[in-house]
Amino acid sequence: MTTLTVHDNGKYIAIQTQGKSTRFHAIWLRDNAWDSATRAVGNGQRLLALRDIPADTSIASAVIEGDIVTLTFAPEAKTVDYPLAWLMDNAYDTAASTGTGWTGSAVKTWDSGLMADVPVGDFAKVSTDDHALSGWLANVARYGFAKLENGPVTDMALMKVVDLFGYVRETNYGRHFEVRTEVNPTNLAFTGLGLQAHTDNPYRDPVPSLQVLYCLESSAAGGENMVVDGFRAAERLREENQDWFDVLSQYCARFEYAGEDDVILRSRRPMIELSPDGELVGIRFNNRSLAAVTDVPFDKMDSYYAAYRRLGEIIDDPDMEVTFRLNPGESFVVDNTRVLHARKAYSGAGTRWFQGCYADKDGLLSKLAGLQARTLEAAE
Structure with a gap:
């Protein structure tokens, strides 16, 4: 009663x-x-x-x-x-969350165990079936990434992926960028070198919250894609050393990119970002783009660098990574505020051609909420 x-x-x-x-x-x-x-x-x-x-x-x-x-x-x-x-x-008379670094019930953190069940969707199904699209978008929201298979092997097909949920976010790289080996590249992403797991564009404020990578050619040896859950990495750091978690969340790092004429991008944000009530809401980690850290007091700098080193070691731990190879017509969407991505080194033999672009998570979450609301209405 x-x-x-x-x-x-x-x-x-x-x-x-x-x-x-x-x-x-x-x-x-x-x-x-x-x-x-x-x-x-x-x-x-x-x-x-x-x-x-x-x-x-x-x-x-x-x-x-x-x-x-x-x-x-x-x-x-x-x-x-x-x-x-x-x-x-919508009740708010609830027990307050205690501690820092907690995540909401809609978020599922993960490690390499997810390799056995990588979230994936079929391009044709998600393009024509709202139920399939809702399930795929829900996986992106829950896990921070999801693959898409059986797409067209055509130039700019990645735009069809973005059209499923939102809009392209244009940057100084253009509406999209090409990822293949170049001579004298402006960015290390355009070489055959392996890359440490990272979030993209931490020097932007705000960062692009989604990235789409689409494979068009992949005959070079190596070059597997890898993702790491930055939220799980932050949880591990907190479990090991609360002080190190605190120093990375309480003090700002600085990030910078100046690889092109008339382009100087800078931001000042913590590597581990929390909401005022302690919720874990973002990760910025990119060793290539870290500028001089100047916002940490002298007596905290040793601890800051120890925490930064340990976070990097956790991110590099093979037990944290999910690795998969993208074949032509396959793509993946990654939440750039949470999930770090990387690739293994690949050889100069053969070809490797990816196209990428950025989008924003609010569009994806809006599309997902609309689909879920429609499903609820149909059930009533």
Whole structure:
């Protein structure tokens, strides 16, 4: 049985259900009203600013009948209905997260054990079947990367991958970039050298949050792609030494790129980025682009470099990597704010041609949320 009580002269209500009490403030409830005078019917955006709601808002009466909570607010004398399920889904009267470096339930961290079950989708299916597309996008969101197989082996096919969920983010490299051996390259990515696992473009603010790499030719020996979960690497560092985790999350590194005429890109961000409540939200790690670190106090610099070294060792640990070879027509999408990517060295014999581009995660998450909402509506 669900019951409702009003407290503190209408300052808040408490809903008791299944032996648990959940509280909601009057001002929060009024601000989150979904009536047509408060929210636009078409898009749900607020029609009122907070200044339009009386600062002394309180709950004059409260009734719960079935799955609907009906509240009347003073001094407006305004009555609003709330679905009980919506209130419970958006409850904030919960135990605070403790510690730092936690991840949400939608995130699954991983190590080399994921090699046995690399998330993968079929290009034809995800292009024509919303259920398949939703599943593939959900894997990108959950694991931070996913492969795509059986795509066309045609120039610029990677744009068809981006079209599945969003838009290309253009940079100084253009709308896309070619990845193959070059003479006197402007970037080490365009050589046959192996690359340490890294996040791309840490010198940008904000960084491109997604990268797409698409294989068109792959007859050279070697060159396997590798991914490492930066969130899992950060978790390992925290488990081994909390002080080292703290120093990499509390002080900014500096990153810089100046490999082209009239292009000087700089950023100042921590290698391990946390939200104010301690959630792990980002990793920036790229030894090629690290500038002089100047934001760490003298008495913390030794610890900072020890932590930086250890994080790199964890990232380089074979037990952390998932390795796969991309064949022509295959691609993968990687969350560049979380998952580090690399490649093994490859020989000059044969050919190796990849095309890459950047996109933004908000587009992918928006597409995923829309598909999931449509599935829920169809089930009701």
